Amino acid sequence: MAVADFDRAVEPRARPRSRLRSGLAALGVFGLAALALGVLMLSKGLLTVREFWFMVHLSFGILIVHAFAGGLGTLLSTKDTPLRELVRVTTTITMALIAWLTVVSGTWMVYPGYRAKPVQGQPLESYPKEDLLAQGELGFWHNFGMEWKEHIGWLTPFLATAVAFCVLRYGRQVMREPRIRRALTSLFVIAFAAAVVAAILGAAINAVAPNEFLNDSRIV
Numbered sequence: 001m002a003v004a005d006f007d008r009a010v011e012p013r014a015r016p017r018s019r020l021r022s023g024l025a026a027l028g029v030f031g032l033a034a035l036a037l038g039v040l041m042l043s044k045g046l047l048t049v050r051e052f053w054f055m056v057h058l059s060f061g062i063l064i065v066h067a068f069a070g071g072l073g074t075l076l077s078t079k080d081t082p083l084r085e086l087v088r089v090t091t092t093i094t095m096a097l098i099a100w101l102t103v104v105s106g107t108w109m110v111y112p113g114y115r116a117k118p119v120q121g122q123p124l125e126s127y128p129k130e131d132l133l134a135q136g137e138l139g140f141w142h143n144f145g146m147e148w149k150e151h152i153g154w155l156t157p158f159l160a161t162a163v164a165f166c167v168l169r170y171g172r173q174v175m176r177e178p179r180i181r182r183a184l185t186s187l188f189v190i191a192f193a194a195a196v197v198a199a200i201l202g203a204a205i206n207a208v209a210p211n212e213f214l215n216d217s218r219i220v
Contacts, residue, residue, distance in 0.1 A: 014198045034059070049212045053109035060102035061199055063076045064156075067095035073187045089167055096164040099157035099195065106153065107173075113213045114146075121174070126216065128209035141208050145201045154199035159191035 017202055038056065039091045041047045047055070070091030074084045124131040132142045163184050167174055 050110070050113050050216055053105060054214055057102060058103045060098050060105060061195070063098045064095055064192070064195055066101065067091045067098060068188070071095055072185070072192075075181060075188060078175075080172055081104055083146070085172050089171070090159070091162040092167045095188075095191070096157065097161040099160045099191070102195070103153050107150070109170055109218050111150075113216065114209075118211065125210040125212045128205075128211070128213060132205075132209050138208055141205050145205050149198045149201040152194050155194040156191045156198070159187050159194070163188045163191065182207055 038047070038052050042049065042052055068091075070087050074080075074088035074091070077084060116127055118124060118127045118130050124134055129142055129146070133139045166180075167182055174184065
């Protein structure tokens with residue numbers, strides 16, 4: 001069955017299950033609690049602003065792994081139950097939401113400190129991008145590593161959102177059409193693979209670039 005025929009043949013779900021709303025609400029409460037803890041640590045001087053956002057960015061990446069595992073497991077399964085449907089919907093939506101939060105926090109809260117321009121009299125160790133570029137061969141990690149990390153990382157939220165939309169809109173009907181299920185599974189895997197590549201490049205850059213900029217409380 002073609003995608004267009006599938007779309008016409010399937011009636012959209014009227015509304016998400018109440019358990020889905022409860023699950024997402026619980027996730028929201030957990031997120032707010034974690035945010036409150038981070039703000040408390042900031043107020044006590046245990047973290048700088050940059051360290052706080054760096055930890056938030058890393059935490060989002062960890063959550064993506066768990067959401068991907070749950071979503072992939074239910075997409076690959078040929079048998080479906082109400083519980084598996086609930087897990088599939090919850091995890092795919094969660095991965096999409098967390099993916100957006102990951103790239104937004106990385107692009108606008110962490111990356112500005114990395115790319116900041118040196119201030120006269122300040123050591124280059126406080127400016128990772130400039131330090132890498134000043135060290136000849138290590139400039140590869142910015143010119144290739146960071147450039148790829150910036151761009152490929154943005155694939156994840158777009159692809160994950162597409163998968164979550166189809167899963168939420170069509171529910172268990174997705175599992176009854178093998179070609180549609182395989183297509184969504186492929187998109188889901190590509191979304192996660194893009195996140196993994198970005199994470200590996202980020203880890204490599206953190207290993208070779210100085211991280212003293214995290215001790216600065218400025219955002220930019």
